[in-house]
Every structure is written in C-alpha cells, then in structure tokens.
Amino acid sequence: MNIEEFLSEDFIWLNEPVKSQLDVFEKVFTKCQDKGFVSGEFLEKIKEREKVFPTGLQLDGYGVAIPHTDPECVNKQFVAVFTPEEEVMFKRMDDSNAEVNVKIIFVLGLNQPHSQLAMLQELMVLLQDKEAVENLRNTTDKKQMIQYLSDLSKQKQR
Template structure:
C-alpha cells in the first residue's frame, strides 16, 4: 500500500462488528460488547479490553459536533490480530469524555472503534473518519440504519 492511498473505512468493516440498536449504558459496556465479539472472532488479543479502557480514560475520544457527539476509541496496535473498524449505533446517547476538553462529556450514539495494527494507519483512518463525521447527513443515515448492509453502503 503506497503512502498516498487513503484508507477507506468501508474496507475495514467486519459484519460481526457492525452493531446496531445496541443498549449500552456506558463506555465500559460499549467496550465490553465490542470486545466480546472481537475476541470471540479472533480480531483482538486479551489485552484489547483493558488497554482500550485505560486509553479512553487517559485520552478521551468523544468529539462534540454541531448537533451531536461521536467517538473514535482506539488502542495499541499490539492488541489487534486482524484489522477492523467497528461501528456501534446505540439507541440512547452514551456520555463520552471529550477529546478537546476531558472535563466535559458529549452524548454519543455513533462510535467507531478502531482496530488497526499498522503504524500510521490510525492517523489516516482518523482523517477518513473526519470526512464522514463532519457530514451530518451521513450520521443521520448511520443512526437510522436497520442492518449491516445499510452501514456498508453508507460508508462506501
């Protein structure tokens, strides 16, 4: 892969990790839910869950947008066996601490959990996600999606 190829979110979607209509009540519940599937499917090591929780506590990933919040949690490459971007669309907003102001929170219904194991990939993926996140209509569609295929089409 050459350096000028932008990573596409859609190339990293894994159907078991597109979670719609979830009922998580906290970031911990969300991380547990993603980890349960990712670990069972062989995507992550047993260090993924403690490390993503620790990283979120130290470096929060909530982003406050004009009309909502989103979150992009991620952790160390060495906890990832097979790369993925998990998409979680929760029914009710979960409070994530804000990246720009860790003393504040933002309500998050859509979270992208990044499981990347290549150096530099994280930054490129964050740039790709920024394009998606800054488009309110795309977020509306993600929140309204009813199945995994919808998510894949929206993010393509």
C-alpha cells in the same frame, strides 16, 4: 484508504441497548476476541487509553466517539460501528473535563500506525457531514451501513 476494507457485519451493532461506554467496549471486545481479531488485553488497554486520551467529539448538534488502543492488541485490523439505543456518555477529546452524549461510535482496531492516522482523518471528514451522520445513526441494516460508509468514503475522496 477506504473504510470498507475494515468493516464486517460481525462488528456492527445497531440500536444496541447499552448503558455506558464500558458496555460498548465489552461487547466489541467479546466479539472481536471470539473471532481472533484482538488479544486478551484489548479491553483493559482501550479502557485505559480512553481515560487518558478521551475520544468523544461534539460536532454540529451531535456527538461521536472514535475509541482506539495500542496496535499490539490487534491481531487483524477492523473498524467496529456501534449505534447505541440511547446516547452514551464519553469524555471530550478537546476537553477531558467535559462530556458529550454520543450517538455513533467507531472503535478502531488497527495495528499499523499509518492506518490509524489515515482512518482517523477519513472518519473526521465523513463526520463533518451532519446529514450523513444522521443517516448512519438511523440505519437499521448492517449491509446498508457498510454500503453507506463505503459510498460516503468514496464520495469524500473525490
């Protein structure tokens, strides 16, 4: 699976001024719903799922999050990439009582169960590379973000 097939400049936010994960979810939902990619219940479902199954990950010196929700809320598959201007707090996947400040967020809008698992696995491989994550975090151009993620994905698949 190559992440590139799920990426679009429409669903990439770089250095975006937001205060919370709710701000992130609302921005992604609004754009995705306007484009017909998600149903009206996507926002509530992703918020509910994040409360029950947090998606924040504390990796080597940085935090990331990979929120996702039920496949029935997704009309067309996508991966949104969000780099907030200031870090955003998420609860940790491995300890829901702990928090992690997140620098990069991948919102998965996938409606095939195997796609969701495969994409999570691919992202976990990519996110182990601290230098790659820092490069993603500092990218200021949407086309460059797509190219960089695509190149990383192809390198890691070798």
